[in-house]
Amino acid sequence: MSIWLFLLFSILKVAVVTAIFLGGVAYTVLLERKVVGRIQNRWGPSRVGPFGLWQPMVDGLKLFLKEDFIPAGVYRPLYLTAPLIALGCSLLSIAVVPFGSQDITVHGVKVFELADLNIGLLVLLGVTSMSIYGIALAGWSSNNKYSLLGSLRSSAQMISYELALGLSLVGVVLRTGSFSLADIVKAQSAHGALSWNILGGGQIIAFLIYITAAYAETNRAPFDLPEAETELVAGYHTEYSSMKFAMFFMAEYGNMITVSCVATLLFFGGWNSPFGHLFPEPQNIVIQALLALFWFIIKVFFFLFLYIWVRGTLPRFRYDQLMGFGWRYLLPIAMLNIVGTSLVLSALMANS
Amino acid sequence: MHLILFIIFAGFCLAGAINLLLQTHPINSALSLIVVMSSLAVLYLLLGAEFLAIAQIIVYAGAVMVLFTFVVMLLNVGEEEKTHGSKAAKIIGFPAIVAAFSVLTTVILAIQNKLGGVKLSDGVTPMTELSTVLFRDMLLPFELTSVLILVAILGAVALARKEGHR
Numbered sequence: 035m036s037i038w039l040f041l042l043f044s045i046l047k048v049a050v051v052t053a054i055f056l057g058g059v060a061y062t063v064l065l066e067r068k069v070v071g072r073i074q075n076r077w078g079p080s081r082v083g084p085f086g087l088w089q090p091m092v093d094g095l096k097l098f099l100k101e102d103f104i105p106a107g108v109y110r111p112l113y114l115t116a117p118l119i120a121l122g123c124s125l126l127s128i129a130v131v132p133f134g135s136q137d138i139t140v141h142g143v144k145v146f147e148l149a150d151l152n153i154g155l156l157v158l159l160g161v162t163s164m165s166i167y168g169i170a171l172a173g174w175s176s177n178n179k180y181s182l183l184g185s186l187r188s189s190a191q192m193i194s195y196e197l198a199l200g201l202s203l204v205g206v207v208l209r210t211g212s213f214s215l216a217d218i219v220k221a222q223s224a225h226g227a228l229s230w231n232i233l234g235g236g237q238i239i240a241f242l243i244y245i246t247a248a249y250a251e252t253n254r255a256p257f258d259l260p261e262a263e264t265e266l267v268a269g270y271h272t273e274y275s276s277m278k279f280a281m282f283f284m285a286e287y288g289n290m291i292t293v294s295c296v297a298t299l300l301f302f303g304g305w306n307s308p309f310g311h312l313f314p315e316p317q318n319i320v321i322q323a324l325l326a327l328f329w330f331i332i333k334v335f336f337f338l339f340l341y342i343w344v345r346g347t348l349p350r351f352r353y354d355q356l357m358g359f360g361w362r363y364l365l366p367i368a369m370l371n372i373v374g375t376s377l378v379l380s381a382l383m384a385n386s
Numbered sequence: 387m388h389l390i391l392f393i394i395f396a397g398f399c400l401a402g403a404i405n406l407l408l409q410t411h412p413i414n415s416a417l418s419l420i421v422v423m424s425s426l427a428v429l430y431l432l433l434g435a436e437f438l439a440i441a442q443i444i445v446y447a448g449a450v451m452v453l454f455t456f457v458v459m460l461l462n463v464g465e466e467e468k469t470h471g472s473k474a475a476k477i478i479g480f481p482a483i484v485a486a487f488s489v490l491t492t493v494i495l496a497i498q499n500k501l502g503g504v505k506l507s508d509g510v511t512p513m514t515e516l517s518t519v520l521f522r523d524m525l526l527p528f529e530l531t532s533v534l535i536l537v538a539i540l541g542a543v544a545l546a547r548k549e550g551h552r
């Protein structure tokens with residue numbers, strides 16, 4: 035295969051994935067407003083289009099047309115780059131996520147993954163750790179007390195919970211023996227839902243730690259202290275308006291989608307059907323591919339719903355409680371999980 | 387391809403390092419250091435050391451430098467004033483650097499044949515190989531290093547605790 039064909043396919047894939055991802059972000063916002071509305075016994079957006087389906091488009095247009103205001107005291111270079119860093123990291127992390135079976139290729143190019151890396155999982159962690167800068171620099175360069183407090187909180191919170199997040203994934207990696215996300219999914223494909231890491235892999239504790247730490251990493255309720263409205267106005271993005279604010283907003287929802295994708299891949303068998311090989315597989319390759327995408331999207335949707343459900347249910351943590359919870363409970367439990375998983379695995383290896 | 391990437395990121399690396407020295411504001415210097423570390427990670431990747439590259443990003447660019455910027459932000463350090471520097475450094479500095487680099491180059495050139503060569507386009511070293519070396523062949527040095535780091539942490543805690551008698 036020539037390099038030009040590869041380049042063309044890659045650009046096409048990037049364009050399609052980016053478009054779908056941004057569309058997903060827009061409609062996740064709508065989903066959140068609708069579901070939180072129902073939880074609070076009201077309708078949510080319902081005026082624009084059927085069921086309010088045009089709301090994200092109109093919101094986007096509104097944000098575009100708003101005045102882009104830059105306050106006088108800000109440190110301009112960093113104030114302008116911070117939203118770019120936040121959104122860039124958010125978009126970058128979707129590149130390593132495989133959406134469907136690796137066997138489906140066109141001219142030797144994998145259709146359902148942008149980049150198949152040996153270290154896919156680590157790249158995700160790396161991008162997550164870099165995304166702290168977007169928030170930290172936004173808060174600092176705004177020259178505003180509330181923004182600074184918000185960004186300090188977020189830096190501390192994200193560093194603390196990144197450890198628990200990383201350690202919770204070690205059990206899964208130990209089971210698979212690979213950092214490649216596609217390999218991790220393949221290792222869970224044997225018996226449907228029974229061989230998923232959360233059930234057959236015995237990684238349910240790791241999953242709970244992961245989902246808790248990931249909520250803290252994405253600054254979502256109940257860990258949304260960096261933008262706690264009641265204390266900090268709007269936290270790190272207080273001084274941002276128009277599209278710059280929208281970029282932070284998109285970054286947050288993009289991170290939510292990525293976290294949901296990773297939870298699906300690592301613990302819920304990715305694109306594998308929960309029924310395993312119970313039903314005969316369809317012969318047509320297109321139907322196979324669509325079926326895989328269907329299961330993947332259903333699972334991701336479930337996690338997005340969970341995000342919103344948790345936000346509508348739980349009250350916000352206090353700051354010292356947040357730190358205590360991360361360091362005193364999540365981290366030791368994650369370490370115990372690693373020790374336990376390795377003991378079981380070595381016992382199994384010794385037996386066989 | 388590899389060479390083009392190498393030139394671009396080596397350029398970034400040098401530009402970041404020079405910018406780090408020229409900037410007067412600590413947060414700009416810290417950000418330049420992040421650029422240096424990230425470009426170094428790309429250089430490691432070009433040499434086929436993928437784990438080293440991503441560890442560089444996660445540990446140095448992601449964690450250590452966040453703490454740096456955190457401290458800078460927390461203390462709200464302002465612009466630094468430029469001093470004229472010491473006279474001795476100006477006079478001796480340049481010859482000393484030239485001398486040090488010439489010694490290094492002579493040594494490297496002299497034992498060039500004994501050092502193993504590395505090409506930019508070398509294949510990626512799989513992580514299983516790295517872990518075999520790290521956890522089987524080099525286990526003792528590895529564990530000793532971790533003990534050393536543990537001692538350093540305990541030392542930091544002891545220093546921080548010195549004043550409040552509890």
